[in-house]
Amino acid sequence: MAIHPTAVIDPKAELDSSVEVGPYSVIGPNVRIGARTRIASHVVIEGHTTIGEDNNIFQFASLGGMPQDMKFAGETTYLEIGDRNTIREYCTFNVGTVQDEGVTRLGNDNWIMAYVHLAHDVKVGDHTIFANNAQLAGHVHIGDWVILGGFTMVHQFCRIGAHAMTGAGSRVTQDISPFVLVSGMPAATYGINSVGLNRRGFTASQISDIKRAYKTVFRSDLPLEEAKAKLLEDAKVSEEAGEYLRQMHEFIDKSERGLLR
Numbered sequence: 500m501a502i503h504p505t506a507v508i509d510p511k512a513e514l515d516s517s518v519e520v521g522p523y524s525v526i527g528p529n530v531r532i533g534a535r536t537r538i539a540s541h542v543v544i545e546g547h548t549t550i551g552e553d554n555n556i557f558q559f560a561s562l563g564g565m566p567q568d569m570k571f572a573g574e575t576t577y578l579e580i581g582d583r584n585t586i587r588e589y590c591t592f593n594v595g596t597v598q599d600e601g602v603t604r605l606g607n608d609n610w611i612m613a614y615v616h617l618a619h620d621v622k623v624g625d626h627t628i629f630a631n632n633a634q635l636a637g638h639v640h641i642g643d644w645v646i647l648g649g650f651t652m653v654h655q656f657c658r659i660g661a662h663a664m665t666g667a668g669s670r671v672t673q674d675i676s677p678f679v680l681v682s683g684m685p686a687a688t689y690g691i692n693s694v695g696l697n698r699r700g701f702t703a704s705q706i707s708d709i710k711r712a713y714k715t716v717f718r719s720d721l722p723l724e725e726a727k728a729k730l731l732e733d734a735k736v737s738e739e740a741g742e743y744l745r746q747m748h749e750f751i752d753k754s755e756r757g758l759l760r
Contacts, residue, residue: 503540521558530563533582546594547575551582551607559589566593566619568637574601581607581625592617599638606643618655630667642677644699646692660750662699664692673759676716677747678709686759688717708733708740712747717760727751 501519502508508520511528518532521540526532530544533552538544542556546563556562563578565571576595579602580586590611595601599620605611606625615629618637627641630649635641639653642661647653651665654672659665663675666682666689675681678691691713696706712733716726727748734744751758 515552527563546578548578548580548594550580551584553583554580554586555584556586557588557590557613560586561589561591562586564591564593566596566637568596568598568619570598571596571619576601576619577603579604581605581609583607584609584611586611587613587615589614590616593619595620596637612649624661644695646695648682654756656756658750658754658756661746662692662695664695671759673757674750674754675759676713677750678743679713679717679759681759688713688759702739705740705743708737709743709747712740712744716747716751716758723751723758723760 503522505522506520506524508526509528512526513531515534517534519537521538523540524538524542527545529547532550535552536550536554538556539558541558542560544562548563574597578592578594584605593603595603596619603617603619603621605623608626610628612629612631614632616634618635620638621635623641624643626643627645629647632649633647633651635653636655638656640658644662645659646664648665648667648669650667651669657671657674659675660677662678664680668684669682669686670684671686680689680692682689691710693706712730715729730744730748734741737744
C-alpha cells in the first residue's frame with residue numbers, strides 16, 4: 500500500500516493493499532476503498548463511503564460529507580462510488596438522507612471534471628461526462644451516457660434520461676427525455692444528441708427513428724398523452740429502434756416534475 504506518511508487514515512478504514520494515498524489526505528473510519536484506486540494529495544473521504552476499483556481521485560476532492568440538508572440529523576447514510584471513475588479537483592459528493600433511499604450513488608466509468616457537486620441522494624449511471632462546475636441538487640437521477648456541459652445546474656428531483664446532453668450554462672428545472680439535446684437558461688430542447696448516438700454505435704436507421712419520435716413528442720401539436728401513445732405505436736413497427744422508443748415512453752410516463760419540452 501503506497502501511503503504517504505503525512506496522510507491520516509483511521510485504523511478502522513478498509514483499504515485494499517494496492518490503494519495509493521497522497522500527502523495530507525484524510526480518510527475516515529467508515530470508508531472502504533477497492534483495488535488500484537489512487538487518492539491524490541489533500542483529499543478528504545469521510546462518512547459511510549464505499550469506493551470501488553481503479554478510480555482516480557484528484558487533489559482537494561471532498562467525498563462522503565454530510566448532506567447540505569437542514570433536515571439531516573446525523574442518521575447513518577451512504578455514498579457509493581463504482582469502478583474506473585475519474586473524479587477531478589474540488590469535487591464534492593455528499594451522503595444520502597433518510598428522506599430518500601439514504602444513498603448517493605455514482606456508477607462506473609464516469610468522467611467527472613473539476614468543481615462538480617453531487618448533492619444528497621443523487622443517482623448517476625455509467626459512462627457519463629460532467630464538465631467543470633456541473634451542479635446537481637438533491638435527489639437528481641442521471642442515466643447512462645449523459646453529458647452535462649460546464650456550469651449546468653440541475654434542480655432537485657429532476658431526472659435526465661440516457662444519452663441526453665446539456666449545453667454549457669444550462670439551467671434544468673424539469674425532466675430531460677433520453678436522447679435529447681438541451682441548452683439555455685432556462686433550458687430548451689434543440690433536437691436529439693445524434694452525434695453522441697452515432698459515436699456509440701447507433702445505426703442511421705435507429706437515429707432516424709429516434710429523431711422522428713422526438714418530433715412527435717416535442718415538435719408536434721399533439722397533447723402529451725397522445726404523443727406518448729404515438730410513441731408506443733411507432734415502437735411496434737420499428738424493428739431497430741423499438742426498444743429505444745419504449746425507453747423514451749417509459750421515462751416520460753414516469754415524469755413527476757414535468758417534461759422539458
